[in-house]
Amino acid sequence: xxxxxxxxxxxxxxxxxxxxxxxxxxxxxxxxxxxxxxxxxxxxxxxxxxxxxxxxxxxxxxxxxxxxxxxxxxxxxxxxxxxxxxxxxxxxxxxxxxxxxxxxxxxxxxxxxxxxxxxxxxxxxxxxxxxxxxxxxxxxxxxxxxxxxxxxxxxxxxxxxxxxxxxxxxxxxxxxxxxxxxxxxxxxxxxxxxxxxxxxxxxxxxxxxxxxxxxxxxxxxxxxxxxxxxxxxxxxxxxxxxxxxxxxxxxxxxxxxxxxxxxxxxxxxxxxxxxxxxxxxxxxxxxxxxxxxxxxxxxxxxxxxxxxxxxxxxxxxxxxxxxxxxxxxxxxxxxxxxxxxxxxxxxxxxxxxxxxxxxxxxxxxxxxxxxxxxxxxxxxxxxxxxxxxxxxxxxxxxxxxxxxxxxxxxxxxxxxxxxxxxxxxxxxxxxxxxxxxxxxxxxxxxxxxxxx
Ligand code: NAD
Numbered sequence: 001x002x003x004x005x006x007x008x009x010x011x012x013x014x015x016x017x018x019x020x021x022x023x024x025x026x027x028x029x030x031x032x033x034x035x036x037x038x039x040x041x042x043x044x045x046x047x048x049x050x051x052x053x054x055x056x057x058x059x060x061x062x063x064x065x066x067x068x069x070x071x072x073x074x075x076x077x078x079x080x081x082x083x084x085x086x087x088x089x090x091x092x093x094x095x096x097x098x099x100x101x102x103x104x105x106x107x108x109x110x111x112x113x114x115x116x117x118x119x120x121x122x123x124x125x126x127x128x129x130x131x132x133x134x135x136x137x138x139x140x141x142x143x144x145x146x147x148x149x150x151x152x153x154x155x156x157x158x159x160x161x162x163x164x165x166x167x168x169x170x171x172x173x174x175x176x177x178x179x180x181x182x183x184x185x186x187x188x189x190x191x192x193x194x195x196x197x198x199x200x201x202x203x204x205x206x207x208x209x210x211x212x213x214x215x216x217x218x219x220x221x222x223x224x225x226x227x228x229x230x231x232x233x234x235x236x237x238x239x240x241x242x243x244x245x246x247x248x249x250x251x252x253x254x255x256x257x258x259x260x261x262x263x264x265x266x267x268x269x270x271x272x273x274x275x276x277x278x279x280x281x282x283x284x285x286x287x288x289x290x291x292x293x294x295x296x297x298x299x300x301x302x303x304x305x306x307x308x309x310x311x312x313x314x315x316x317x318x319x320x321x322x323x324x325x326x327x328x329x330x331x332x333x334x335x336x337x338x339x340x341x342x343x344x345x346x347x348x349x350x351x352x353x354x355x356x357x358x359x360x361x362x363x364x365x366x367x368x369x370x371x372x373x374x375x376x377x378x379x380x381x382x383x384x385x386x387x388x389x390x391x392x393x394x395x396x397x398x399x400x401x402x403x404x405x406x407x408x409x410x411x412x413x414x415x416x417x418x419x420x421x422x423x424x425x426x427x428x429x430x431x432x433x434x435x436x437x438x439x440x441x442x443x444x445x446x447x448x449x450x451x452x
Contacts, residue, residue: 002173005162006134010105012159013132018102021080025073027127027156031120032069034155035062041151042116045143049115050237051282060237061116064394068121071396071413072128079128079417082426090436095428100421102130104180109171109194111186112141112284113240113334118185118208119148123161125416126183132160136174138186139167140284172197179203181420185242187332188405206409206419208242209402210332211359215245215389216349216375218366219254226365226387227261230338231269233363233389235316238281239336240288243361243383243390246333247322249349252342259302259318262338266303266316275313283312283335292335295328299339324352346371350378358382358404363389382406 017023035042039062046052046061072079082097106126110119119137126133135152137145149163164170175182175197184194185208198205217226234244250258270277283289289312296305296317304317314336322329322339329339343349353362362381364372372386382402383392392398396413411419 002164002170003177005164006105006174006177006179008159009132009134009162012157013102013105017157018127018130018132018160021076024127024130025076027161028069028073028076028124030155031124031127032066034151035065038147038151041147042144045141045147046116048143049112049141050240050284051280052237053279055279056236056281061114064117065120065124068124068396068413068416072124072417075414076128076417079414080130091427091429093430093433095426097426099424099426100129100418101424103420103422104131106131106133106420107174107177107179107182108133108135109174109182109184109186110135110137111242112138112144113237113242115141115144116148122183122185122206122411122416122420125411125420127156127161128417129420131180131420134174134179135161135163136171137163137165139165181206183409183411183420184208191407206411207402207407208409208411209360209405209407210242210334211357211402211406212246212329212332213243213359213361213363213381214349214353215248215363216346216353216365217248217250217254217258218346218364218368218371219251220367220371221365221387222367223254223257223261227258228265229388230363230365231262231265231316234338235266235269235280235336238283238314239292239338240281240284240334241390243393244334245338245361245363245389246359247329247339247341249341249343249352251345255320255340255342258340259320262318263303270316274316275308275311280316283314286312288312288335289314292333292337295331295333295335295337297327299326299328299337302340304336346374350375353379353381358402358406360402360406361385361390361392380404 043054043057046057080100082099084097087096108122123133137148145165149165152163178201181204182198183206188209191207191209195205230245270280274280293307299319300321302318302320304315307314317337319339322341358380360382362384364375364386366372385392399410399415400412401407401410409419
């Protein structure tokens with residue numbers, strides 16, 4: 001079944017119709033039409049999967065996708081045209097350029113936390129770059145996954161961009177097939193399996209993974225503003241955001257104020273009882289619920305800490321006095337728990353970050369340029385936002401992706417187009433001026449090289 005889907009997608013690619021820019025623009029516009037016409041169905045599916053509010057569905061999933069489509073539609077002609085490069089004296093009369101070419105059939109494997117954003121954003125790039133694509137949404141966000149399977153063929157070329165739903169067996173069967181690129185979003189253990197499967201066919205991969213994204217708050221900054229921004233980024237989607245601040249690093253002298261500011265902000269955002277707030281999400285599955293609750297074991301709870309398994313609800317929770325070797329500091333939390341680890345200042349914060357795996361994102365709050373410049377110069381992460389969280393993700397001109405264990409490859413805007421294109425080096429020479437080439441032909445005469 002999966003094999004036939006891939007074969008038929010390849011046949012669609014080989015028909016050549018996706019090479020025409022007009023076709024790509026028409027497909028991108030059809031995708032935008034799908035999102036506009038079926039907005040309320042999409043929001044409803046997200047409500048059922050994650051208790052995501054309509055506002056968050058719009059802000060975190062649909063707006064970004066619409067922006068990416070408009071950008072691709074507007075800029076496609078410029079992105080796809082040959083890119084002239086520098087020449088040397090020997091190639092001065094040649095045409096030397098980079099020709100972006102479609103790769104072929106791309107496999108897109110999506111995650112469940114932002115099921116529309118992380119599945120369709122790579123698809124936008126795949127369409128723009130002229131590829132065919134097999135789309136595999138996550139089985140955990142089952143309402144979104146089912147709806148995507150129903151909608152996509154109604155709007156797009158269904159042979160070229162088929163949707164395969166299902167879980168591990170279906171994904172594994174897909175991974176046995178040969179693709180020209182695999183674009184995977186999800187956890188790093190499955191990321192390894194994806195890369196192993198890709199290696200069998202020497203297929204290049206983009207791995208959008210996760211990790212523990214640190215958030216350093218320097219004592220000189222406006223803590224009210226810093227904590228409001230951090231609270232928003234951490235607790236939106238119930239903490240299930242790949243670039244959510246995973247933990248806070250700060251000096252002991254500001255820890256109590258940080259907790260107090262987060263408490264006030266939580267009250268402002270979600271009222272007295274976040275369980276009854278229409279703006280507070282739920283954990284995706286029972287397995288993830290148990291995993292996150294287990295991380296609380298042995299922790300000092302400063303705020304929240306309650307949970308209700310029947311609703312997969314976990315209260316926004318802040319943990320203090322967290323030891324660097326505690327369980328909650330060993331893996332990506334991916335839930336609404338925010339540990340605070342105290343450090344003596346920027347020097348120790350940098351050491352703490354560098355002793356761990358390279359994170360997907362890094363956040364620094366400080367009014368001192370010296371502090372932020374040190375953080376930028378002396379640490380590494382997929383991306384970084386200073387004095388806010390997650391906002392670098394929204395800037396299409398910035399490449400988005402991980403480094404080290406947080407992933408490989410980049411996307412968003414033109415970066416997705418380039419990631420899913422072959423950048424072919426082309427040199428077109430005239431048959432004239434043969435005299436200039438004599439020096440390289442046998443019989444060898446070193447004197448000619450010296451004169452050249
Ligand atoms: P998930 O469980 O939905 O898995 C992701 C995909 O892998 C799904 O399509 C699933 O069907 C497939 N899959 C699962 N097990 C498999 C197996 N054994 N073999 C083959 N395929 C398999 O998602 P998840 O891993 O729980 O996602 C959460 C992770 O994703 C977090 O670590 C988060 O940080 C990361 N994430 C990263 C980004 C990013 O842009 N970098 C975005 C969202 C999520």
